[in-house]
Amino acid sequence: MNQAQVSGEMSDDVLAIAEKWRQAGREVALATVVETWGSAPRATGSHLVIDADGNFEGSVSGGCVEGAVIGEAADVIESGAPRMLEFGVADEIAWEVGLSCGGRIKVYVEKVA
């Protein structure tokens, strides 16, 4: 029973998805929440996986800044260079993308190559 359970768990798992997508030949970037301040919606270590077409799984903020992270991921996939993103209420971009909870987060985006 447990074998099936484990593989079931792994199949909705962001890192497992990243591996599967890459295995299938898709270009993939991985975003990770590396620091949070205040009432950030997702814990440090949370992941979002993005492919070159903008498909994604997982979350780094519960929906507030994913759009911006996906946009940056496209650049990271193209250049191959990792990037550190910061979102917060003090930041004009954060208002645009709507991190309205009052928290601040740092997100590290890297290519899986």
Next chain:
Amino acid sequence: MKFELLQQLNRARAGRRAAILVTDTQSGEQRLIEAGEAAAGPLAEALAARFRSGRSGMAEDGVTFLTVHVPPPRLVMIGAVHISQALSPMARLAGFDPLVIDPRTAFATPERFAGVPVIAEWPDEALKEQPLDAYTALAALTHDPKIDDMPIRAALEANCFYVGALGSRKTHGKRVERLMAAGLSQELIKAIDAPIGTDIGAQSPAEIAVAVLAEIIAALRKGPASVRAAA
């Protein structure tokens, strides 16, 4: 991240091995450290603390990010008894994967344990399929040495983060004698939580389940009782 590193990390996770991905967020350089691997250098202490807490975070230098992967905690109950019937759903609510083992087929029926995996086999057989590890808690609840002793011993040797055994002080005294005769060290035997559970005066099976779960959570979050008492 290199694809090979991602595969290595996913293999460790699937195999219930704790691992930390160390990322230099400036250079993009990464390496994977598995629990038990000797980690030398300035990060050694931070890595050990992260393995214990299971939390990801930035190292003190503000540049090195530690992504911590520890397996979800499991609770193995020996004995498909009344206490396990109460303890299984409670453990699941608290975030543990419960598993019940009992060779007595009259007890170990799926009807008595809705949705909880039950293995109706002797523990030595059942544990071959489900090896114990440091992220597993084991509660021996049958009162029967023929069923309880082997998994208690296996759990101590596998460094399970919690090992509890039901029974009075007198019953436990006899158990200690048997385990010592079987060659187990006194230090390992001392790690057994007996009489089982936090002392809240529990009487009913459900109350005992609460006491056991409280002790399991304390062991997970604050370390084994022997260490907590010394601190």
